[in-house]
Amino acid sequence: xxxxxxxxxxxxxxxxxxxxxxxxxxxxxxxxxxxxxxxxxxxxxxxxxxxxxxxxxxxxxxxxxxxxxxxxxxxxxxxxxxxxxxxxxxxxxxxxxxxxxxxxxxxxxxxxxxxxxxxxxxxxxxxxxxxxxxxxxxxxxxxxxxxxxxxxxxxxxxxxxxxxxxxxxxxxxxxxxxxxxxxxxxxxxxxxxxxxxxxxxxxxxxxxxxxxxxxxxxxxxxxxxxxxxxxxxxxxxxxxxxxxxxxxxxxxxxxxxxxxxxxxxxxxxxxxxxxxxxxxxxxxxxxxxxxxxxxxxxxxxxxxxxxxxxxxxxxxxxxxxxxxxxxxxxxxxxxxxxxxxxxxxxxxxxxxx
Numbered sequence: 001x002x003x004x005x006x007x008x009x010x011x012x013x014x015x016x017x018x019x020x021x022x023x024x025x026x027x028x029x030x031x032x033x034x035x036x037x038x039x040x041x042x043x044x045x046x047x048x049x050x051x052x053x054x055x056x057x058x059x060x061x062x063x064x065x066x067x068x069x070x071x072x073x074x075x076x077x078x079x080x081x082x083x084x085x086x087x088x089x090x091x092x093x094x095x096x097x098x099x100x101x102x103x104x105x106x107x108x109x110x111x112x113x114x115x116x117x118x119x120x121x122x123x124x125x126x127x128x129x130x131x132x133x134x135x136x137x138x139x140x141x142x143x144x145x146x147x148x149x150x151x152x153x154x155x156x157x158x159x160x161x162x163x164x165x166x167x168x169x170x171x172x173x174x175x176x177x178x179x180x181x182x183x184x185x186x187x188x189x190x191x192x193x194x195x196x197x198x199x200x201x202x203x204x205x206x207x208x209x210x211x212x213x214x215x216x217x218x219x220x221x222x223x224x225x226x227x228x229x230x231x232x233x234x235x236x237x238x239x240x241x242x243x244x245x246x247x248x249x250x251x252x253x254x255x256x257x258x259x260x261x262x263x264x265x266x267x268x269x270x271x272x273x274x275x276x277x278x279x280x281x282x283x284x285x286x287x288x289x290x291x292x293x294x295x296x297x298x299x300x301x302x303x304x305x306x307x308x309x310x311x312x313x314x315x316x317x318x319x320x321x322x323x324x325x326x327x328x329x330x331x332x333x334x335x336x337x338x339x340x341x342x343x344x345x346x347x348x349x350x351x352x353x
Contacts, residue, residue, distance in 0.1 A: 007177045008114055010103045012175035015126075018098050019168045020332055025091045026164070027328045030213055030319045034084035035152055036068050038092070039145055041138045047090050047096060059085065068150045095134060102130060122174045129167045136160050154214025155247055158323045161210035162203060168332065169339055176343045183282035184344060189343040193273055198267050198291075199338055205264060206331065208257040217250035217257075218309035218320075227255065261299055270293045275341075290337040298330035 024143035029035050039062045040046065050056040057316045060081045063069055068078065106123070109115060115123065140160045156166035212218060221227035245252045272292045280288070306321040312320050 005114070005116075007105075009175055009178035010176065011101075011109070012171060013044075014101065015098070016168065016172050016175060016336075018101060019096070019164070019171060021048075022091070022094050022098060023161075023168070023332060024162050024325065024329065025094055026161070027325050029087045029091045031324060032084060032087050032158075032317070033072075034087035034091075035141060035191060036066055036144045037063055037081065037084040037088045038141075039063060039066060041141075045090075045306075046092065049085070058083070059348070066145055067148055068144065071150050078196070078328060080274070093175050095137070099130065099134075117176075117331075122170070122177075126167075126174065129163070129170060133160070133163050133167055136163055137308055153216065154211050154253075157214040158207045158210035161213075162206050165203065165206050165332070165335060169335060171345060172336055172339050176340065180283075180316075180343065184281050186280055186284065188278065188345045191272075191278065192342060194271050194274060195338055195342040195345065198264070198271060199335075199342065199353070201260060201264055201267060202331075202335060202338065205257070205260045208253060209331065211247055211253045212257050213324075215250040215253055217254040218306050218324075219312060220250045221254050222263060222306055222310040224303045224306055227258070243257060261302055265295055265299055268292050281344070284341065287337065287341050287344070291341065294330060294334045294337055296332055298327065301327040303331050 012344065038046070038059070050059050056078060060078055063081060064084075073080070124266065127340050137155070137160055140152045140156040143149060143156045221233070223229075227233050233251060233255065236252050237248055239252060241248065246256060247253065272289060275284075275288045301323055305327050308318075308320040308323050312316055
């Protein structure tokens with residue numbers, strides 16, 4: 001790594017860590033039912049929480065106008081409201097901090113002329129992805145504040161989550177370009193193409209995972225390996241609503257999520273057998289078994305999440321919430337491991353030397 005690139009690479013890795021934390025906070029916000037507690041989007045004034053009793057009551061009164069409060073939380077006290085407000089506020093605050101951590105060093109590095117020509121386009125893409133993620137986040141929240149909605153729309157939650165994962169992917173890839181020595185990379189089309197196939201399936205899984213969360217679909221089939229007595233429930237293929245059921249019906253969404261998980265395990269096992277026989281640089285050899293280990297742990301966590309969903313209690317953090325949060329973290333680690341091996345097995349260009 002060139003000395004001039006080291007601060008930029010460190011800055012990007014800090015961004016990767018902050019994005020991981022933000023996705024974790026998003027998961028906590030969803031699991032605690034906090035996403036609709038703040039009914040406005042104030043970029044500047046929304047940075048600080050209510051600072052006195054009157055301000056808290058005003059915020060609570062706005063929440064009491066929502067259908068979620070009327071239908072689900074009519075018994076909420078101010079203290080209950082403060083709990084869910086905190087998680088949504090903290091999630092938004094962390095997003096603002098990511099923006100600050102991006103903009104201030106960016107201006108400093110620009111002044112210091114640390115950016116090489118090949119960095120310009122990725123930096124612009126990062127900026128646009130971050131801005132888009134914030135916009136999609138508010139669109140998602142707004143979908144739960146209109147009409148008779150009591151939760152955010154699952155499809156919009158899925159868009160928000162998948163975009164966050166793509167932002168994580170892109171930031172980590174860019175950081176690897178600056179941190180990885182060119183001798184650690186090699187070009188193997190078979191490994192690269194197979195890894196891309198797995199990544200496509202991973203992103204499909206992310207989409208249906210978010211639909212699972214949005215529909216609260218874990219509890220509709222809280223047994224494993226069967227789903228309410230059948231490996232393939234007959235009701236999955238007999239839906240009067242037609243194809244829309246693949247994103248709208250909780251049972252169908254749950255079934256697709258399980259099948260994608262099994263497909264991922266099979267693909268990663270096959271991928272591991274392929275790469276285990278191939279020569280490669282030491283950095284790749286050290287990483288090539290990570291995806292398999294992570295996907296097996298991730299699948300186990302998914303099974304435990306489903307089984308423990310029967311013990312869900314509103315606004316209580318129990319076994320299910322822990323399993324669901326660890327399951328989400330496992331998904332991020334799987335993504336990062338695959339991105340890393342993809343990078344090492346792709347064409348060499350613009351890597352540190």
